[in-house]
Amino acid sequence: MSLNVYYDVQLENVFDLFAYSLEKNRSVDPLESEFVVVQTEGMKKWLSLMLAQRFSVCSNIKFFTPNGIINHLAGRITGEQIKADKKKLAWVIYSALPLHFENRYFDEIKRYTAFDRSGVKQYQLSEKIADIFDQYQVYRPWMLQSWEKGEYVNQNGEKLPEDYWWQPILWQNLCKRDEINRSDVYLRMLNTTGAAGAKDENKHIFVFGISVLPPLYVKILENLGYRFEIEMFLQSPSREYFGTERFYKNADREELKEGVNSLVANLARTGSEFFDFLAEYIDYFSSDMKPKKEESLLQCIQNDIISLKPPGKIIDTHKTEDESIIVNSCHSPMREVQVLYDYLLRFFDEDSNLTPSDIVVMTPDIEEYAPYINAIFGSAAFNDVSIPYSISDKTLSGIYSSVQLFTSFLQISSGRLKFSDIFQFLEKEIVYTKFGLTPPDVEMLKSWCKSSVMKWGWDSDIAESFNLPYYEDFTVSKGIDRLLLGSAVLAYEWSSFDDIVPSVSVEGENFEILGRFVKYVYTVKRYRDILGKNYSAEEWLDILNNLQQDLFSGTADNDGLQVINNGIRAFGTYTAGIISEELPADVVAEFFKFYFKSVEKSGGYMEGGI
Template identity: 30%
Template sequence: MALYTYPSNKLEYLVKIFSRLLKFNKKEVFDPIYILVGSRGMQHWLSMELAKQNSICMNTKFDMINSFIVNTCYEITNDQSHKKAYSKEVLSWRIFKLLDNIGADKLKNYYKDSSQRKYQLSSQIANVFSKYMKYRPAWLEKWQNLQFISNSPSDDEIWQAKLWQLLTNENSKTPTQIQKQALKKLNSEALPKNIYIFGVSTISPNNLEFLLEIAKHTRVHLLYLNPCSEYWYDLKKAKIASWLNIEEDFTIQPLLASFGQQGKDFFSQLLEQDQQEFTSFENFCEDVKITPSKNNSLLTSIQRNILELNTEKYTINIDKSIIINSCHSPLREVQVLHDNLLELFEQDSAIQPQDILVMCPNIEDYAPYIESVFTKTSSDSVNRLPCSIADRTIIDSESLAASFIEILKLPDSNFEITKIIDYLSVPALQRKFDITFDQLETIKYWLTEACIHRGLNNQTFSWNWGLKRLLLGFCLDDEPMIIEDSFLTLPNIQTNEIQELGKLYELIELLQLFSEELKQKRTACDWQDFLLKVLDTLFNIDDSDEYITNIIKQNIAKIVQQTNQADFTELIELAVIRSILTTALSEPIVNNHFLRGKVTFCSMTPMRSIPFKVVAMLGLNSTTYPRKDTKISFDLTNYFPTQKGDRTKRDDDKYLFLETIISARSVLYLSFQGNSYKNNSEQEPSLIIKEFLNYLESYYSWNNLKKYPLHPFSPKCYTRGYQSYDDKWLSLIKAEKKSFNSQKNANIELPSKFSIQEIINIFDDPFKSYSQYTLGLTLEENEPGLSDTEPFEIDGLQIYRIKESLLCCYENCKDIDLTIKHLTLCGKLPQSPLTNELLHQNLNLVKNFYDKINCLNLQDLTLETNIQNIKIYSSIKLSSDNTLVLYKISNLKPKDKLQLYLECILYSHVYSKQITGEYFYINDKKEIDSFKIAWFEVESIEDELSHYLTQALNFLKEPSFAYINLLEPVLQKNNNKILEILYKSHRPLTKNIYYKLLNGNNFDIENINKYYTVAFKATVSNV
């Protein structure tokens, strides 16, 4: 028996060798094939490849190396009772139980009375001990034998040694002890006849030692990737080589030297062992090293040079086998990737979606953008590529899991309204309470009107307070009523809607009940019963949720199993249970959406270097890749020299990048965020990308890094080399070379009548008017929505509405004290003495303003005329001295001045006589003021009115940035040539801002006016 090794630079070759080994090593029909892999993704790929080559793949028993060794040891020793005692999860509970007994004041000061902190610390200690068991077993043996690692042990070593001694006193059969016992009892009968290890890139020294011992009794076949067929395990980086005075002719392959440290350590360990090696490297050039021909791709040349340890420099035709792009954001990275993939499909019909793998440092950072870019909508004309997103966590991808964890936070929450709405948005909860989408929208409206923000008690803004207002409003009257001088009802609910209110009441009561019950300590078994009750009470699980629900239930059951295995019988607080479940549900779902016949997106996972025609890596930024280890302060490996076989995330990611290079068959696609999306400042790519770019430039004179613009509608995105396949932005690009025109809107059907107020509204907001009149689209106003925070101050708009309410009360002879009481109790104003003070201050101001207007003896008058076959009308007020009067209980704006001017023009046109206009308002000093327009000559009253109407109609055909606010200087000078200035400023201003937007300058008009997005882009689409 022996260890057989099969190195190759291509995983496909290893599969062929594996298939031949299976045929050669014939077995009994029912004997399983033992296959050890480094990741579940590799297991899935290997299963499919074996099925392709052998027409079937069955009776295979896949396992991870460490798990296989543990199971084998316990089977050989025939001792299963202590199998889980030193697993991370069980060890965490055992440490949690013993932590108070080790006399470490530093630890006690950290967790104090917090069970959650204590458990999280126990879990971290368990992780460190698991690391010791795998990489430093000799340390643990010394501690078990009452010895220390060093002559002068640190405080951290002292308490860790004591804790380990307590653990071994409870159970002396540590994994190391079990492994030693198993090695003594090893024989061929206790082992499979063949053990296959496939596609791993590293094995810990402890595990490798055990496998070598197994190899003395059975055949162990190690099939692994080796990027180079030459001896390269003593390569140094160029900089290190110069420090060591290595001769110039010493072969230094930059990529192997920079990224291959993990592989070098692993292969060096193998060389030290007794083994039989069967190499199967690809020979690109039939044993003759020649300069690559023009037909060879750049990627192939790099792979060959790595394979042959070649350091020669070449000049070859640059192709698209290597693509490196710089973008501004994750969204742009995904958009640019989609365009590049469409281009690849166009150029090579042999490439299919299943031939593409896209890796990200953290898939959750990219998942929303992937779904938005790759998911086809009903109005989408672009051919979207089918994709699947693997490695997503349940808590981030499934609303049911996320809401379940949020419910476990109820005792610490204040029942914020947005969280309750989040619960109501979960489909499983909606089914349980029979709430539809429309009903949820109605509930949101009620809660907004009821001014519910947070809290459960009867105080203002709480749930009990707000729901009581709604219920009493339904029961008592159709008008708001004041109850007991301190409560204002809300008659917002119709008879046919009362059931929805009842469902909301039921949910709040259940959440309140669970909030109290969650505060109780329970045993693990009692927690299981209670949590399953919560799931069953709040959620209606259908087929789509069954898989997720089963995972939640399994993780709850694991807590019971682990506490039983740890002999932990104490009562457990909610914070500990919540922490365990949150961590468990934050783990990637195994084998979820990986290799589903679509473009596969996944996280960067070591030992998952599966060959694809196209391999892409996104997010290769200096801050995210290579990933950094989170060092734990009490991890003693940080304070001792590293040993061969030690792993770090940095080395893992570097070697993953090297394996990615040799795993891409046609195209290697790399992307990073090279510029800030905020200010366009340059950002550093990953050090790995910088080294790879330097290599490409030095050895191949490659300098084809593409920097994409911030916006997908930039003209650059539709030029050669940057081609976008998204035609929805193409109309903007065409519009750059054409002037804006309104031919398609020239014949739109406009209203047959306009009021003066409607004309003023058009000038006040051309975008909004264009959207409403021309496009027939009205967007929701930005009214205050659901908020977790009650009002603490009164803004200008609220003050204006208060004054309007008070003025309306005076004008309609209503009870002013009752109005003030309504304003105080409505919930829209802060509950503060300052509110009452502000109300009474404005009451005096409004009273004086009303008296001023009332003494004018105003009379209503309706004006009506026809201009350009369009009816123009208005309702005005005339004072006793025949002055046209307008008034408002706030400061004057330019549109108000224009309105007064047009009202006077209309009156003069209807009655063919002059009139003076006066607009009463409240100035900045909170004083009553007025703006007057005395009559001035115009050439033609009808032409003047016609000019304004014409410009208003033009705005409905083509929106403009020429707001009426631009014209105030003109009005201040009594200049009646306002139309001419509007016309002159209209097109240049629009075009100027258009170019600013097109070139990616910081001009955020959409935050100023939300109708811009609809109106402006609709106009451009007509070009």
């Protein structure tokens, strides 16, 4: 068996160990890729840059995530590829749940979804259950194996309370599908020993910078050590042993020992448990790092972490008054970014050697802050100095406005077709260019529609569906009629016609602009009517493809349209052979919201700016 673990406090030292091993154990075949496992896209980018700096070039290295390397090797070890997909699992659960509603163990779920006519609650619940079952397959595969045998037990082998029996009953219904169950493949990989295949002496698998792995993955890597040379290069927060027994009095890990560093004990608990799990494989642990001279509050905290000693009372006043740690209280995310911008300008002014690439800014939710970052750092209207920056870890819905527009439009049938809804879409470049309009045209049309007293609704049916009084004079259709009549009569001959009074005079080239606008409004109305009904998954594919072709211009945001097309194809793949019932638009829209938010676009890492 060959699973070796190397720890060091400084990431640069961890890299040195990795680079030395990589150079020493390069494959003799120049065309064979080296396998390197990293946890994030950012670590992949950093490691690539460091390798290129060390060896003048970084080539023929194939990077994997922990999931990726396990799935890649599954076929080689067991002869069976992992096909399981959490998004497909969600649709299987959505389809299967109603079949169990007559079972008394599903009464709570039935009550939860009983009054949900749109089906959104059922789909959202299916997403949550799919996520839980997906985690069970990694963290509790033996429990699922017991469920498949009809034994309703928890991860400790204890009998489940009846309130939870719906989970094993549902899993028994799902587990026979290859695209759902990957835990069986994991367990077969775990049970496959060195006898199953010859030792590949020349093949190394390098694991770098992983902060935590599921215990099952560690066991699989240990087992793969019979066939491959596996080396893990990890960073430790401390030069001391930081296993859980260092911090906790008892095995339940609830009560801290006296004299421990509570900051590390609380924030690094997962890492501490991971360290316990890897302890028997550790071949190298560096403890050479010396504490820094305590010249600031930050250095005091760093030294306490490195030495794992409890924080002492800081007597020197300059250590509490320095600016190594600054806490600002701001009234909004926008103000937070403005304060950050001001601080950065000051830091650059005080330190001429400081560059934007030396700075990283972290947020709890980058999607929330991204619009404000672009407004402050990317707009000349807010600042006189341009600071280069890039935003990483953004999802597809956060990158492409057309993606957000697409998911919003799918929900238009649940609204009242307000004046603001019509222009919310038309103001976007990808829409107005499709209908041959320009931003000045859109502003002029907006003014015309206000003059025609266009408010909301198309006809009385919309008002009745919302139990609201119906006033025909303020509907969209009546406003369009007024505009069209204004284009048909001369300004000095205005008079009512069939109870319609023209609102504005449309002359010359504005005739064509009005015609394009009317075409747009009727397109919106047509798809609003279409999206108000239920369809099969196959019919939805045609509707979605036609919708994006009829409403969106390919020249304005080609990348965004490609993302939308990929999402539509994914919808077809996930629902094929699973969904037989008709789906409402709200459920389809919920799928796309989840899909576009769950897929991250790589990029934005180490591009020379903040």
